[in-house]
Amino acid sequence: MNxxxxxxxxxxxxxxRNYIKLYLILIRTSIRSRxxxxxxxALGTLLAAIIQLSEFLMVAIVLAKFGAVRGWTMHEVGYLFxxxxxxxxxxxxxxxEVHNLERYLVEGELDQLLTxxxxxxxxxxxxxxxxMPGELLQGGAILAWAFGEMLQTGQVTWWAVxxxxxxxxxxxxxxxxxxxxxxxxxxxxxRISMLQNMTEDAAxxxxxxxxxxxxxxxxxxxxxxIPVGLVGYLPALYILRGELGLWVFPVLAAASCLAVLLALxxxxxxxxxxxxxxx
Amino acid sequence: MISFRSNTRLYRALAAKAYARNxxxxxxxxxxxxxxxxxxxxxxxxxxxxxxxxxxxxxxxxGMMHYITFTQTSLWVASFTTMGLGIPQSxxxxxxxxxxxxxxxxxxxxxxxxxxxxxxxxxxxxxxxYIVMQLALGxxxxxxGRTLPLALTALAGAAYMTxxxxxxxxxxxLWTTESSWLYWGNQALMNLLAGFFIPLEWLPGWLxxxxxASPYPFMxxxxxxxxxxxxxxxxxxxxxxWCAALTLLCMLSTKALRHKVEVQGG
Numbered sequence: 001m002n003x004x005x006x007x008x009x010x011x012x013x014x015x016x017r018n019y020i021k022l023y024l025i026l027i028r029t030s031i032r033s034r035x036x037x038x039x040x041x042a043l044g045t046l047l048a049a050i051i052q053l054s055e056f057l058m059v060a061i062v063l064a065k066f067g068a069v070r071g072w073t074m075h076e077v078g079y080l081f082x083x084x085x086x087x088x089x090x091x092x093x094x095x096x097e098v099h100n101l102e103r104y105l106v107e108g109e110l111d112q113l114l115t116x117x118x119x120x121x122x123x124x125x126x127x128x129x130x131x132m133p134g135e136l137l138q139g140g141a142i143l144a145w146a147f148g149e150m151l152q153t154g155q156v157t158w159w160a161v162x163x164x165x166x167x168x169x170x171x172x173x174x175x176x177x178x179x180x181x182x183x184x185x186x187x188x189x190x191r192i193s194m195l196q197n198m199t200e201d202a203a204x205x206x207x208x209x210x211x212x213x214x215x216x217x218x219x220x221x222x223x224x225x226i227p228v229g230l231v232g233y234l235p236a237l238y239i240l241r242g243e244l245g246l247w248v249f250p251v252l253a254a255a256s257c258l259a260v261l262l263a264l265x266x267x268x269x270x271x272x273x274x275x276x277x278x279x
Numbered sequence: 280m281i282s283f284r285s286n287t288r289l290y291r292a293l294a295a296k297a298y299a300r301n302x303x304x305x306x307x308x309x310x311x312x313x314x315x316x317x318x319x320x321x322x323x324x325x326x327x328x329x330x331x332x333x334x335x336x337x338x339x340x341x342g343m344m345h346y347i348t349f350t351q352t353s354l355w356v357a358s359f360t361t362m363g364l365g366i367p368q369s370x371x372x373x374x375x376x377x378x379x380x381x382x383x384x385x386x387x388x389x390x391x392x393x394x395x396x397x398x399x400x401x402x403x404x405x406x407x408x409y410i411v412m413q414l415a416l417g418x419x420x421x422x423x424g425r426t427l428p429l430a431l432t433a434l435a436g437a438a439y440m441t442x443x444x445x446x447x448x449x450x451x452x453l454w455t456t457e458s459s460w461l462y463w464g465n466q467a468l469m470n471l472l473a474g475f476f477i478p479l480e481w482l483p484g485w486l487x488x489x490x491x492a493s494p495y496p497f498m499x500x501x502x503x504x505x506x507x508x509x510x511x512x513x514x515x516x517x518x519x520x521w522c523a524a525l526t527l528l529c530m531l532s533t534k535a536l537r538h539k540v541e542v543q544g545g
Contacts, residue, residue, distance in 0.1 A: 039455065040455065040460075043455060043460055044460045047460040047461070047463065047464040048460070050464055050467060051463055051464060051466075051467040054467040054468060054470060054471040055467065055470070057471055057486075058470060058471055058476055058477060061477055061481065061482060061483070061486075062325075062329070062477060064483070065477075065481050066329055066332075066333045067333075068332075069328070069329060070328060070331075070332065193311075194310055194311045194313070194314045195314075197311075197314035197315070197317075197318070198313075198314045198317050201318070202314065202317050202318050202321055205318070205321060206321050209325060209328075212328075213324065213325055213328030213329075214321075214324050214328065215324065218324065
């Protein structure tokens with residue numbers, strides 16, 4: 001009995017290792033196909049950086065004009081902006097096609113993926129693997145600028161750096177979970193862009209500012225039902241302002257794992273109800 | 280020589296078809312408006328939050344809520360139009376060669392279609408979003424709506440400018456094969472330089488100079504100032520001047536396009 005159990009575990013490990021190997025091969029293929037159009041890649045990178053810069057300038061101008069937002073300084077809000085940008089970059093680098101699921105549903109491409117001997121998510125995710133150096137550079141530069149000032153004034157220590165990296169990773173996972181749960185609704189509704197506008201675009205824009213700006217019901221919503229507040233705001237309360245406690249990090253880890261597990265279960269349920277749009 | 284005037288019936292038909300095509304999806308689009316109104320509400324919340332701690336200048340908190348309501352509403356006329364007027368897809372499929380062979384000028388042909396799209400968006404997106412935001416924020420139209428005619432005139436100019444800009448972005452697909460990044464870059468500049476979220480007078484001096492040297496302030500800021508009853512009618516001359524300049528650029532870029540286009544395959 002024990003031998004059978006052990007063999008089962010070994011089989012699962014082997015399968016997982018093969019999946020990872022295959023995932024890496026598919027990513028490499030995706031990068032190579034993008035590099036066939038180098039000019040597009042360079043132009044896209046440059047314009048992505050400009051878009052990010054203009055978005056941050058909007059926030060920075062408001063802060064330069066008014067000094068602080070509900071007691072949060074320009075560097076603190078810059079930190080919120082940078083953490084959200086980097087977490088979103090992480091999510092969209094690895095799972096851009098989850099965000100683009102509507103195209104697969106409308107054009108019937110999902111049917112092809114269902115015929116492959118792989119979990120749908122695994123064949124979907126590497127397809128849209130994209131390098132996002134523009135967003136990475138922009139987010140990194142704003143984070144470095146915010147940290148530079150806060151380290152100089154003694155507001156934070158170097159410990160804040162690994163803590164922030166941890167927050168970016170858990171934030172990326174939370175955004176992925178929200179994106180996957182939103183995409184899953186497409187198995188019933190086919191069109192999801194409207195929902196994505198609310199759960200992803202609007203929510204992420206909101207979380208670039210301290211949540212105390214918003215009415216109580218809205219900040220509550222952004223910490224629970226659409227938990228974008230866990231990406232930058234909650235860790236910043238501890239890392240930058242010394243509020244809450246060290247327990248924030250295990251909570252972030254647990255919340256991001258829980259969010260992704262719930263989203264995965266919802267995805268599995270949704271895909272079992274999927275009906276092709278036909279030809 | 281391709282005439283613009285002799286085809287007015289055709290242009291009207293093209294605009295009507297674009298409008299009719301969109302109207303098939305009005306139910307879904309009306310739902311989509313909630314997402315757009317949610318964005319607007321979010322931006323209004325940011326200004327309400329700021330207004331609790333700071334004075335918001337001549338506008339005040341209520342003024343900024345009106346400001347955001349009007350800019351969010353205007354986006355569907357002055358900004359969210361068809362990416363590159365559909366030219367990038369035509370370039371990819373080779374349809375552009377056929378479009379250039381038609382006995383109508385490419386710019387006028389695509390512009391007519393886009394006016395139909397804009398008319399639809401104005402009726403089924405801008406107006407519902409305006410109503411939802413007014414209700415959500417507890418606002419009533421400024422001066423009983425008497426400022427609207429001038430604001431809508433400026434907005435019509437903005438719609439024409441966005442058609443011209445999208446036409447040129449679309450044409451760039453012949454050189455870049457991909458112009459979606461230009462579209463998104465244009466949207467970002469629109470947010471920053473057109474005064475979508477922040478009134479232009481609050482931008483740093485150098486950025487105000489950059490903004491006023493571009494057509495962007497005439498696309499959102501000027502119509503919004505008219506709506507708020509603060510706009511100087513002289514601003515409309517700026518709108519007119521930019522419309523003329525952009526038209527000229529569109530004509531020149533069509534010439535360049537005709538030289539560049541080549542048909543492959545057989």
